[in-house]
Amino acid sequence: MRGRAGYRVRVAGIAAGLLVAGAAQAASYEFVPAPQADLNRVYRVDKATGEVISCQYGLQENTIGTTLCFGPGEGAGPQAPSEYSLVASRHLREAGVFRVNQRTGAMSICYVLDDAVVCTPQGNAGSTAPAPAGKP
Structure with a gap:
Protein backbone atom coordinates (compact mmCIF):
# COMPACT_ATOMS: atom_id res chain seq x y z
CA MET A 1 0.00 0.00 0.00
CA ARG A 2 2.82 2.37 0.86
CA GLY A 3 4.34 1.99 -2.63
CA ARG A 4 1.09 2.99 -4.34
CA ALA A 5 0.79 6.15 -2.26
CA GLY A 6 4.35 7.14 -3.21
CA TYR A 7 3.55 6.47 -6.86
CA ARG A 8 0.46 8.71 -6.67
CA VAL A 9 2.49 11.51 -5.11
CA ARG A 10 5.12 11.25 -7.86
CA VAL A 11 2.49 11.20 -10.61
CA ALA A 12 0.72 14.20 -9.04
CA GLY A 13 4.05 16.05 -8.85
CA ILE A 14 4.82 15.34 -12.50
CA ALA A 15 1.32 16.46 -13.55
CA ALA A 16 1.67 19.69 -11.55
CA GLY A 17 5.05 20.33 -13.20
CA LEU A 18 3.56 19.82 -16.66
CA LEU A 19 0.73 22.24 -15.86
CA VAL A 20 3.19 24.89 -14.71
CA ALA A 21 5.33 24.37 -17.84
CA GLY A 22 2.23 24.57 -20.04
CA ALA A 23 1.10 27.77 -18.32
CA ALA A 24 4.55 29.31 -18.85
CA GLN A 25 4.39 28.50 -22.57
CA ALA A 26 0.82 29.80 -22.84
CA ALA A 27 1.82 33.10 -21.21
CA SER A 28 4.30 34.06 -23.95
CA TYR A 29 2.46 37.23 -25.07
CA GLU A 30 1.35 40.41 -23.34
CA PHE A 31 -1.39 42.70 -24.66
CA VAL A 32 -1.85 46.43 -24.01
CA PRO A 33 -4.37 48.87 -25.52
CA ALA A 34 -3.14 52.09 -27.08
CA PRO A 35 -3.75 54.97 -24.65
CA GLN A 36 -5.39 57.16 -27.32
CA ALA A 37 -8.98 57.63 -26.13
CA ASP A 38 -10.61 57.34 -29.57
CA LEU A 39 -8.49 54.48 -31.00
CA ASN A 40 -9.48 50.82 -30.73
CA ARG A 41 -5.95 49.46 -31.15
CA VAL A 42 -4.25 46.74 -29.09
CA TYR A 43 -0.52 45.99 -29.13
CA ARG A 44 0.99 42.54 -28.54
CA VAL A 45 4.57 41.78 -27.52
CA ASP A 46 6.28 38.41 -27.51
CA LYS A 47 7.65 38.43 -23.95
CA ALA A 48 10.78 36.44 -24.89
CA THR A 49 11.76 38.06 -28.21
CA GLY A 50 10.29 41.58 -27.94
CA GLU A 51 8.54 41.34 -31.33
CA VAL A 52 5.59 43.76 -31.46
CA ILE A 53 2.45 43.70 -33.61
CA SER A 54 -0.85 45.57 -33.38
CA CYS A 55 -4.47 44.93 -34.34
CA GLN A 56 -7.59 47.07 -34.45
CA TYR A 57 -11.20 46.95 -35.59
CA GLY A 58 -11.90 48.12 -39.10
CA LEU A 59 -15.13 48.91 -40.91
CA GLN A 60 -15.99 46.86 -43.96
CA GLU A 61 -19.13 47.41 -46.04
CA ASN A 62 -21.95 44.88 -45.71
CA THR A 63 -20.19 43.03 -42.87
CA ILE A 64 -19.83 43.26 -39.14
CA GLY A 65 -16.32 44.58 -39.72
CA LEU A 86 4.50 46.80 -22.92
CA VAL A 87 3.56 49.96 -21.04
CA ALA A 88 0.97 52.46 -22.20
CA SER A 89 1.39 56.06 -21.16
CA ARG A 90 -1.51 58.02 -19.72
CA HIS A 91 -1.36 60.52 -22.57
CA ALA A 106 16.00 49.70 -21.96
CA MET A 107 12.88 51.15 -23.61
CA SER A 108 11.68 51.96 -27.09
CA ILE A 109 8.50 53.55 -28.42
CA CYS A 110 6.38 51.44 -30.78
CA TYR A 111 3.59 52.74 -33.00
CA VAL A 112 1.82 51.99 -36.28
CA LEU A 113 3.34 53.72 -39.30
CA ASP A 114 1.67 53.08 -42.66
CA ASP A 115 1.06 49.29 -42.67
CA ALA A 116 3.46 48.11 -39.95
CA VAL A 117 4.43 48.54 -36.32
CA VAL A 118 7.77 50.36 -35.98
CA CYS A 119 9.85 50.89 -32.84
CA THR A 120 12.54 53.41 -32.03
CA GLY A 126 22.37 54.64 -18.20
CA SER A 127 23.44 54.30 -21.84
CA THR A 128 25.63 56.66 -23.79
CA ALA A 129 23.02 57.85 -26.27
CA PRO A 130 24.13 60.56 -28.67
CA ALA A 131 23.21 64.13 -27.73
CA PRO A 132 20.35 65.71 -29.70
CA ALA A 133 21.39 67.85 -32.67
CA GLY A 134 22.68 71.26 -31.60
CA LYS A 135 23.39 70.10 -28.02
CA PRO A 136 26.93 69.45 -26.75
Missing part, protein backbone atom coordinates in the same frame (compact mmCIF):
# COMPACT_ATOMS: atom_id res chain seq x y z
CA THR A 66 -12.84 43.14 -39.84
CA THR A 67 -9.72 42.81 -37.74
CA LEU A 68 -6.85 44.85 -39.19
CA CYS A 69 -3.43 43.70 -38.03
CA PHE A 70 -0.07 45.39 -38.55
CA GLY A 71 3.02 43.17 -38.54
CA PRO A 72 6.46 44.09 -37.27
CA GLY A 73 8.31 46.70 -39.31
CA GLU A 74 11.58 48.51 -38.61
CA GLY A 75 12.74 47.93 -35.03
CA ALA A 76 9.62 45.93 -34.06
CA GLY A 77 10.97 42.52 -35.02
CA PRO A 78 12.68 40.10 -32.63
CA GLN A 79 15.25 41.64 -30.30
CA ALA A 80 17.93 40.00 -28.18
CA PRO A 81 16.32 37.27 -26.00
CA SER A 82 15.16 38.78 -22.70
CA GLU A 83 11.95 39.55 -20.77
CA TYR A 84 9.86 42.18 -22.56
CA SER A 85 6.63 43.92 -21.65
CA LEU A 92 -4.84 60.40 -24.10
CA ARG A 93 -3.59 61.42 -27.55
CA GLU A 94 -0.75 58.90 -27.71
CA ALA A 95 -1.26 56.04 -30.20
CA GLY A 96 1.98 54.21 -29.36
CA VAL A 97 3.26 52.20 -26.41
CA PHE A 98 6.61 51.63 -24.71
CA ARG A 99 8.38 48.29 -25.17
CA VAL A 100 10.38 47.65 -22.00
CA ASN A 101 13.24 45.21 -21.53
CA GLN A 102 12.65 44.03 -17.95
CA ARG A 103 16.25 42.81 -17.51
CA THR A 104 18.15 45.85 -18.77
CA GLY A 105 15.62 48.66 -18.32
CA PRO A 121 15.99 52.11 -31.07
CA GLN A 122 16.15 50.98 -27.44
CA GLY A 123 17.27 53.67 -25.05
CA ASN A 124 18.37 53.51 -21.45
CA ALA A 125 19.13 56.39 -19.08
Whole structure:
Protein backbone atom coordinates (compact mmCIF):
# COMPACT_ATOMS: atom_id res chain seq x y z
CA MET A 1 0.00 0.00 0.00
CA ARG A 2 2.82 2.37 0.86
CA GLY A 3 4.34 1.99 -2.63
CA ARG A 4 1.09 2.99 -4.34
CA ALA A 5 0.79 6.15 -2.26
CA GLY A 6 4.35 7.14 -3.21
CA TYR A 7 3.55 6.47 -6.86
CA ARG A 8 0.46 8.71 -6.67
CA VAL A 9 2.49 11.51 -5.11
CA ARG A 10 5.12 11.25 -7.86
CA VAL A 11 2.49 11.20 -10.61
CA ALA A 12 0.72 14.20 -9.04
CA GLY A 13 4.05 16.05 -8.85
CA ILE A 14 4.82 15.34 -12.50
CA ALA A 15 1.32 16.46 -13.55
CA ALA A 16 1.67 19.69 -11.55
CA GLY A 17 5.05 20.33 -13.20
CA LEU A 18 3.56 19.82 -16.66
CA LEU A 19 0.73 22.24 -15.86
CA VAL A 20 3.19 24.89 -14.71
CA ALA A 21 5.33 24.37 -17.84
CA GLY A 22 2.23 24.57 -20.04
CA ALA A 23 1.10 27.77 -18.32
CA ALA A 24 4.55 29.31 -18.85
CA GLN A 25 4.39 28.50 -22.57
CA ALA A 26 0.82 29.80 -22.84
CA ALA A 27 1.82 33.10 -21.21
CA SER A 28 4.30 34.06 -23.95
CA TYR A 29 2.46 37.23 -25.07
CA GLU A 30 1.35 40.41 -23.34
CA PHE A 31 -1.39 42.70 -24.66
CA VAL A 32 -1.85 46.43 -24.01
CA PRO A 33 -4.37 48.87 -25.52
CA ALA A 34 -3.14 52.09 -27.08
CA PRO A 35 -3.75 54.97 -24.65
CA GLN A 36 -5.39 57.16 -27.32
CA ALA A 37 -8.98 57.63 -26.13
CA ASP A 38 -10.61 57.34 -29.57
CA LEU A 39 -8.49 54.48 -31.00
CA ASN A 40 -9.48 50.82 -30.73
CA ARG A 41 -5.95 49.46 -31.15
CA VAL A 42 -4.25 46.74 -29.09
CA TYR A 43 -0.52 45.99 -29.13
CA ARG A 44 0.99 42.54 -28.54
CA VAL A 45 4.57 41.78 -27.52
CA ASP A 46 6.28 38.41 -27.51
CA LYS A 47 7.65 38.43 -23.95
CA ALA A 48 10.78 36.44 -24.89
CA THR A 49 11.76 38.06 -28.21
CA GLY A 50 10.29 41.58 -27.94
CA GLU A 51 8.54 41.34 -31.33
CA VAL A 52 5.59 43.76 -31.46
CA ILE A 53 2.45 43.70 -33.61
CA SER A 54 -0.85 45.57 -33.38
CA CYS A 55 -4.47 44.93 -34.34
CA GLN A 56 -7.59 47.07 -34.45
CA TYR A 57 -11.20 46.95 -35.59
CA GLY A 58 -11.90 48.12 -39.10
CA LEU A 59 -15.13 48.91 -40.91
CA GLN A 60 -15.99 46.86 -43.96
CA GLU A 61 -19.13 47.41 -46.04
CA ASN A 62 -21.95 44.88 -45.71
CA THR A 63 -20.19 43.03 -42.87
CA ILE A 64 -19.83 43.26 -39.14
CA GLY A 65 -16.32 44.58 -39.72
CA THR A 66 -12.84 43.14 -39.84
CA THR A 67 -9.72 42.81 -37.74
CA LEU A 68 -6.85 44.85 -39.19
CA CYS A 69 -3.43 43.70 -38.03
CA PHE A 70 -0.07 45.39 -38.55
CA GLY A 71 3.02 43.17 -38.54
CA PRO A 72 6.46 44.09 -37.27
CA GLY A 73 8.31 46.70 -39.31
CA GLU A 74 11.58 48.51 -38.61
CA GLY A 75 12.74 47.93 -35.03
CA ALA A 76 9.62 45.93 -34.06
CA GLY A 77 10.97 42.52 -35.02
CA PRO A 78 12.68 40.10 -32.63
CA GLN A 79 15.25 41.64 -30.30
CA ALA A 80 17.93 40.00 -28.18
CA PRO A 81 16.32 37.27 -26.00
CA SER A 82 15.16 38.78 -22.70
CA GLU A 83 11.95 39.55 -20.77
CA TYR A 84 9.86 42.18 -22.56
CA SER A 85 6.63 43.92 -21.65
CA LEU A 86 4.50 46.80 -22.92
CA VAL A 87 3.56 49.96 -21.04
CA ALA A 88 0.97 52.46 -22.20
CA SER A 89 1.39 56.06 -21.16
CA ARG A 90 -1.51 58.02 -19.72
CA HIS A 91 -1.36 60.52 -22.57
CA LEU A 92 -4.84 60.40 -24.10
CA ARG A 93 -3.59 61.42 -27.55
CA GLU A 94 -0.75 58.90 -27.71
CA ALA A 95 -1.26 56.04 -30.20
CA GLY A 96 1.98 54.21 -29.36
CA VAL A 97 3.26 52.20 -26.41
CA PHE A 98 6.61 51.63 -24.71
CA ARG A 99 8.38 48.29 -25.17
CA VAL A 100 10.38 47.65 -22.00
CA ASN A 101 13.24 45.21 -21.53
CA GLN A 102 12.65 44.03 -17.95
CA ARG A 103 16.25 42.81 -17.51
CA THR A 104 18.15 45.85 -18.77
CA GLY A 105 15.62 48.66 -18.32
CA ALA A 106 16.00 49.70 -21.96
CA MET A 107 12.88 51.15 -23.61
CA SER A 108 11.68 51.96 -27.09
CA ILE A 109 8.50 53.55 -28.42
CA CYS A 110 6.38 51.44 -30.78
CA TYR A 111 3.59 52.74 -33.00
CA VAL A 112 1.82 51.99 -36.28
CA LEU A 113 3.34 53.72 -39.30
CA ASP A 114 1.67 53.08 -42.66
CA ASP A 115 1.06 49.29 -42.67
CA ALA A 116 3.46 48.11 -39.95
CA VAL A 117 4.43 48.54 -36.32
CA VAL A 118 7.77 50.36 -35.98
CA CYS A 119 9.85 50.89 -32.84
CA THR A 120 12.54 53.41 -32.03
CA PRO A 121 15.99 52.11 -31.07
CA GLN A 122 16.15 50.98 -27.44
CA GLY A 123 17.27 53.67 -25.05
CA ASN A 124 18.37 53.51 -21.45
CA ALA A 125 19.13 56.39 -19.08
CA GLY A 126 22.37 54.64 -18.20
CA SER A 127 23.44 54.30 -21.84
CA THR A 128 25.63 56.66 -23.79
CA ALA A 129 23.02 57.85 -26.27
CA PRO A 130 24.13 60.56 -28.67
CA ALA A 131 23.21 64.13 -27.73
CA PRO A 132 20.35 65.71 -29.70
CA ALA A 133 21.39 67.85 -32.67
CA GLY A 134 22.68 71.26 -31.60
CA LYS A 135 23.39 70.10 -28.02
CA PRO A 136 26.93 69.45 -26.75
